[in-house]
Amino acid sequence: MNKKIRFLLLMTLPILLLAFLAYKGLENSAAYYYTLAEVSAMESSNQKLRLKGKVDQGSVEYIPEVPLLSFALIDGEHRLDVIYEGVLPDNFSHAQEVIVEGQLNQNREFVVSKLMFQCPSKYEEGE
Amino acid sequence: MAMPHIGTVLLYIALVFSIWAVILVLQSKSGARRAAILSVIAVTSVTAVLVRAFLSNDFSLAYVANHSDRQLPLIYKISALWAGQEGSLLLWLLILSGLAVIIHSLPRYRTHRLDLKLSIVVHAVRIFFLMLLLFVTSPFRTLEYVPSNGSGLNPMLQSIGMVVHPPILFLGFSCFLVPFAIVIVKLICRSKSMPWLELSQPWVLFAWTMLTAGIVTGGQWAYTELGWGGYWAWDPVENASLFPWLTATALLHGYVLPPGKQKNLWCSTLIVATFVLTIFGTFLTRSGILDSVHAFTGGLLGWFFLGFLVLLIGFSGYLLIMRRRLLVDETGLSTDAYSWTGKGRMITFSNVILLLILIGVLLGTLAPLLTRLLLSREIALDQGYYNQVAVPLFLVMIVLMGFAPVLDWSGASWRQVGQRLAVPVTAALITLITALIHLEHSLMGLILAIGTFAGCTHLQGFYLYVAENIHDRQPGFLRRLVRRAGAYLAHLGIVVIMVGVAGSSLFNQEVYVTAAAGDSIAIGGYRLEYSGLDVKWGNFDYQVSTTLQVSDAKQHRGEVTVTKTFGQDLRQPATDIGIFSTFREDLYVNLAGWDHEHAQVHVQLFPLVRWIWTGAGLIYLGMVAVMLSQARLWWGKDRSR
Numbered sequence: 001m002n003k004k005i006r007f008l009l010l011m012t013l014p015i016l017l018l019a020f021l022a023y024k025g026l027e028n029s030a031a032y033y034y035t036l037a038e039v040s041a042m043e044s045s046n047q048k049l050r051l052k053g054k055v056d057q058g059s060v061e062y063i064p065e066v067p068l069l070s071f072a073l074i075d076g077e078h079r080l081d082v083i084y085e086g087v088l089p090d091n092f093s094h095a096q097e098v099i100v101e102g103q104l105n106q107n108r109e110f111v112v113s114k115l116m117f118q119c120p121s122k123y124e125e126g127e
Numbered sequence: 128m129a130m131p132h133i134g135t136v137l138l139y140i141a142l143v144f145s146i147w148a149v150i151l152v153l154q155s156k157s158g159a160r161r162a163a164i165l166s167v168i169a170v171t172s173v174t175a176v177l178v179r180a181f182l183s184n185d186f187s188l189a190y191v192a193n194h195s196d197r198q199l200p201l202i203y204k205i206s207a208l209w210a211g212q213e214g215s216l217l218l219w220l221l222i223l224s225g226l227a228v229i230i231h232s233l234p235r236y237r238t239h240r241l242d243l244k245l246s247i248v249v250h251a252v253r254i255f256f257l258m259l260l261l262f263v264t265s266p267f268r269t270l271e272y273v274p275s276n277g278s279g280l281n282p283m284l285q286s287i288g289m290v291v292h293p294p295i296l297f298l299g300f301s302c303f304l305v306p307f308a309i310v311i312v313k314l315i316c317r318s319k320s321m322p323w324l325e326l327s328q329p330w331v332l333f334a335w336t337m338l339t340a341g342i343v344t345g346g347q348w349a350y351t352e353l354g355w356g357g358y359w360a361w362d363p364v365e366n367a368s369l370f371p372w373l374t375a376t377a378l379l380h381g382y383v384l385p386p387g388k389q390k391n392l393w394c395s396t397l398i399v400a401t402f403v404l405t406i407f408g409t410f411l412t413r414s415g416i417l418d419s420v421h422a423f424t425g426g427l428l429g430w431f432f433l434g435f436l437v438l439l440i441g442f443s444g445y446l447l448i449m450r451r452r453l454l455v456d457e458t459g460l461s462t463d464a465y466s467w468t469g470k471g472r473m474i475t476f477s478n479v480i481l482l483l484i485l486i487g488v489l490l491g492t493l494a495p496l497l498t499r500l501l502l503s504r505e506i507a508l509d510q511g512y513y514n515q516v517a518v519p520l521f522l523v524m525i526v527l528m529g530f531a532p533v534l535d536w537s538g539a540s541w542r543q544v545g546q547r548l549a550v551p552v553t554a555a556l557i558t559l560i561t562a563l564i565h566l567e568h569s570l571m572g573l574i575l576a577i578g579t580f581a582g583c584t585h586l587q588g589f590y591l592y593v594a595e596n597i598h599d600r601q602p603g604f605l606r607r608l609v610r611r612a613g614a615y616l617a618h619l620g621i622v623v624i625m626v627g628v629a630g631s632s633l634f635n636q637e638v639y640v641t642a643a644a645g646d647s648i649a650i651g652g653y654r655l656e657y658s659g660l661d662v663k664w665g666n667f668d669y670q671v672s673t674t675l676q677v678s679d680a681k682q683h684r685g686e687v688t689v690t691k692t693f694g695q696d697l698r699q700p701a702t703d704i705g706i707f708s709t710f711r712e713d714l715y716v717n718l719a720g721w722d723h724e725h726a727q728v729h730v731q732l733f734p735l736v737r738w739i740w741t742g743a744g745l746i747y748l749g750m751v752a753v754m755l756s757q758a759r760l761w762w763g764k765d766r767s768r
Contacts, residue, residue, distance in 0.1 A: 018483045018516070022490065025515030026508070033495070033505035050507055064720020064727040065641050087639075087719040087729050090354060091283060093699050101509070114509065 031101050036075035045104040048113070051080070052099050055092075062088050073100065073110070084112040091117065131188055131267040134176040138267075141169035142257045145250045152243045159243055160231050163250070167224040170253075174221050177214065177266055181207055187273045190214060190266045196277040198667040199285075206290040207280050212413065212428070213266035215293060220256040222294075222301040223249065230305065235326075235762055244316065248308035255435050263427050282694055282701030288348025296341030296368060300405040302334030303371065307402035307443075310395045314446040317453060324391065327398060328382050329760040335375045336750040342368050343743040354702050356635070356715050356731045358739065359628075361513040363417045366492045367408025373485040374401040377478040385464030385471045385536055392447075392454040393478075399443045403436070410436055417495055469538035470531065477527045480520055487516035522577060525625055528618055529581030532588020547591075551583035574629040578622045585615045585622075606756045613752025620745030627738030631713075637731040643724055651732045653714060654678050655687070660726055668694050673718060673726060677707050689718045710737050 031048040039051060053073035060071040069084040069092070082100055095117035102112040144166035151159035177190070181204045186192040194207040194214070209215040227249050236242040260266065283289075306327035313323045345365065346358035359365060378397040384390050411417055414429025447454075464471035490497070491508045498506040533539070533547045558579040562572035592611060596604060638650050644659040656676040663670045672690035676683065689705035705716035712734040719727040 014479050014483055018487055018520075021516045021519060022487055022512075025487075025491075025512035029509045029511030029515070031507045031509060033507065048509075062720070067639065067719050067727060067729075087354070087717060090700050090702050091281075101507075 036073065036078035036080055039080060039104060039110070040078050042104055044106055044108070048101060048103060049110075050099060050101045051075075051110065052097065053080070054096055055098055060092075064088070069115075073098070080110050081108070082110045082112055084115050086115070089115065089117075129187075130176055130180055130185060131269050134173055134180075134267040135261070135265065137169045137173045137176065138257060138261050141166045141173065142254065142261065144169060145254050145257065149247055149250050149254075152247055159246070163227050163231060163246055166250075166253070167228055170221055170224045170257075174208070174217060177217065178205060178208060181205065184277070186275075186277050187269050188266075189268045189270050192270055192274055192277045194277070194280050196279040199277075199280055202290060203280055203285050206284075209293045209297075210280055210284050210289070213260065213264045215297070216256060216259055216264065217266055218294060219297045219301065220253060220260065222297050223253050223256065223304065226301060226305060227253070233761065241312070241321075244312045245305065245308045248311050249304060252304055255431075259428065259431055263431055279694055282692065282699060283352055285701060286348060286352050288344055288352060292341060292344040292348055295337055295344055299334050299336075299338030299341045300371070300409075302330050302337060303375070303398070303402045303405055305330045306334075306398045310398050311443060311446065313395075314450045314453060317450065319453065324382065324394065325760055329754065329757055331375065331378055331382070331398070332750065332754050332757060335372075335379050336747065336754070338368070338372050338375060339743070339746060339750075342372060343740070347740065350736070351704055351706065352702070354704055354717050356733060358736075361488075361491070361510050363492050364408075364412045366488050367412050369488060370408055370485060371401045371404040373481050373488075374404060377481040380474045380477060383470075384474055385469070386456060386458075387465060387471065388456055391456050392451055395454055396447060399447060403439055403443065406432065406436055406439060411492070417492070463538040464536055466538040468534055468541060468544050470534045470536050473527055473530050473534055477524055480524045480527065484517050484520045484524075487520070488513060491516065521625070522574065525577055525581055525621060528621065529577070529584045531618065532584045532592075532615065547584070547587065550587060551580045554583045555580035568633045571629055571633050574625060578626050581622045582619060585618055589615050609752050610756035613749040613754075613756065616749030616752065617746045618749075620742040620749060623738050623742030623745060625742075627735045627740075627742060630735030630738065631733040634734045635731060637729065639719070639727070639729050641725050641727050648675075648728060648730055650714070650730050651712065652679055653684070653732075655714070655716070655728075655730060657726065657728060660721055668692055671700075671718065671721065672703075673728070675705070675716060675728070677714065687714060687716050689716045691718055708737055710741075711735070713737065 031050045033050045033052075036051060036053055039045075039049065051073060053075040056072040056074050056079070060069075062069050066085065067087050069086065069088055071082055073080045073082050084100075092115075097117065099116040100110065100112045101114040101116070102110055105111050144162045148159045148162035148166060151157070151162060177188075179185075180188050180191050181195050182201075184191070184195070184197050190211060190213055191207075194210045195204055199207065207214070209218045227246055230236050230242045230245050230249065233242070236245065309321075309323045309327045309330075312318070313321045342365075345368070349360070350356070350358040374397050378394060378401060381390070381394040381397055384393075410429065410432035414432060416429060463469055465475070466472065491512050494508045495505050498504065529551070533544055533551075535543070539547075555576040559572050559576035562575045563569060566572055589612065593608070596608075636651055638648060640646070640648050642648060642657040644657065646657050648655040648657065654677075656678075657673065658676070659673065661670075661672050661674070663672075670690055670692045672688055674686050674688045676686050678684055685707060687705040687707040688703075690703040691700040692703070693700045702717065705714075707714040707716070712732055713736040715731040715733055717729040717731075719729045721727065
């Protein structure tokens with residue numbers, strides 16, 4: 001067999017392996033970016049969604065016994081109730097822009113599985 | 128003249144001298160070294176001015192006002208220098224300037240004016256950073272109204288982890304510039320005689336060690352400071368440091384490949400790729416094009432980095448492709464080493480695996496960007512994707528690593544390979560069966576078996592090497608012994624880290640309780656006794672802490688304290704997580720809330736976390752040994768192998 005063809009064949013093997021792993025990895029781990037406006041029009045979701053918005057500081061409630069954090073996410077005129085079952089992260093009080101990943105439940109609350117906000121390095125922006 | 132202006136003026140001076148140095152080299156005039164040194168002195172003075180501003184609480188500087196306050200302890204006033212965008216770029220520039228000094232002062236580089244040629248590349252990068260600091264994101268921006276006190280350093284950054292992590296990481300990133308410069312100079316000058324492999328290797332060894340340490344210290348910081356109990360989350364900024372690590376790891380092993388036709392071309396491609404990836408990672412995390420939690424603000428800086436990146440890739444890619452003949456080695460063909468029982472083929476395979484991991488992680492990190500461009504909807508991938516892609520590939524890589532001591536450079540006979548595999552394979556099988564019987568996770572069984580295999584081959588390999596060579600000591604035996612011991616130690620470190628990562632992510636447990644004084648919390652055979660809160664008011668902060676007494680079924684084991692410190696604004700606390708650490712497991716205690724009588728205590732149990740830090744320690748130790756054995760490469764006097 002030609003050396004070049006053999007080399008190309010050999011190279012396809014690892015690429016196929018990677019493609020297979022990546023394809024398996026895509027299941028259940030993809031989160032789709034939506035805007036609050038789009039989510040406001042939804043009934044509920046089966047997909048994992050990611051939303052960006054501002055925390056309405058007045059709406060933040062934390063019940064440490066559960067622990068349960070709830071707040072309203074706002075983006076322009078849209079508003080969505082968000083609940084997060086987990087320990088209140090230290091830097092949440094300074095968080096303004098947050099990204100939440102999760103699903104919309106039947107009561108139209110957004111149940112967060114992953115809560116992200118600008119990290120310390122961007123602290124200076126939170127003036 | 129006010130201090131801020133002095134800083135800006137010094138930056139201009141540094142810029143002028145750098146450009147001047149480049150011009151002098153290009154015109155083959157003397158004085159370039161002097162200009163370079165003056166530029167370095169200017170950068171050092173800039174840093175000194177900023178440090179002084181922090182120490183003297185000069186809040187007329189926006190950077191100081193935003194990252195410090197009067198009450199900040201001295202050590203954090205210094206580390207606040209790299210707590211933000213501008214200062215961290217300045218630190219990076221300072222390190223790059225240090226490299227220029229080293230190149231100019233090593234005798235080996237001064238022969239044939241090599242240092243001057245290299246310095247052009249180094250200065251080019253320095254000029255880019257100087258322009259950033261002067262025109263895009265100045266650390267000397269002043270405030271119109273000077274506040275009486277600064278807004279303080281984010282409590283999360285007030286930790287020893289954040290004092291050491293950024294400088295180490297930047298040192299790792301920066302040192303890849305010199306190998307890059309060496310390749311570029313070789314290609315531009317069409318030099319056939321330049322021993323570039325030998326010249327670049329010690330830099331790569333050092334840079335790889337620093338990069339590894341940078342990644343590990345970042346993980347340690349996240350683990351002790353962030354409170355969720357993890358050390359790695361496949362966040363874009365973490366991935367950004369992993370990209371160059373993967374190519375650099377491939378490169379490290381590329382150097383020891385037996386001479387082959389493509390070896391040089393492969394190594395130089397990896398050198399270029401590694402340096403480009405350090406800049407690419409910085410671009411990703413600082414431009415704000417990905418929604419990284421760590422991202423700095425975007426804007427102009429992103430475009431500057433993008434432009435620089437395009438220039439870098441275009442220029443070095445062009446050189447590599449058009450002048451690849453300079454790197455193809457027609458003479459050095461050693462087919463034996465690339466047979467199935469030679470190390471060459473195994474290293475090639477592991478290089479391929481590392482690149483696959485790189486592509487997989489790269490695609491995952493870029494997924495939001497790619498889907499934004501290609502599909503109507505932006506998609507982000509979470510940890511599930513990365514684990515699915517990277518974990519199997521890492522395991523394959525560690526199996527390949529386990530073969531390193533089994534194979535020979537010149538190709539062992541199958542019989543030898545069989546003999547050397549007998550003990551490790553048997554041990555691995557016994558581990559596998561035992562683990563499958565006793566543990567609920569079959570994956571852990573597999574990982575332990577792989578670890579046993581790789582661990583045994585290395586210990587056995589070292590023993591055999593010593594036994595074979597101790598009696599007739601060839602010249603240089605000691606150096607080769609130290610190098611081999613170092614390499615094997617680093618490999619063992621990888622095995623130990625693998626076991627630690629597997630244990631802590633597969634077998635973690637947690638309890639969350641609302642406790643009153645006198646209550647005890649049970650987790651994983653431990654009992655933690657809660658006896659109330661301590662509240663301390665300081666001058667500028669107040670602390671809430673609790674100390675839990677830890678005991679197991681037999682005896683009292685010790686205590687663990689978790690502290691929340693609230694700064695002057697009383698809003699964001701800084702948590703000192705309570706960690707009770709043994710080689711078996713870590714108890715990870717956080718205080719999640721409290722009222723007058725109760726406290727919410729979150730206790731997590733992570734097995735084998737300490738193995739990760741221990742493994743990292745083995746890697747550092749191993750790399751120090753390897754670097755010592757290769758120390759002559761810095762001077763290049765003794766050229767015997």
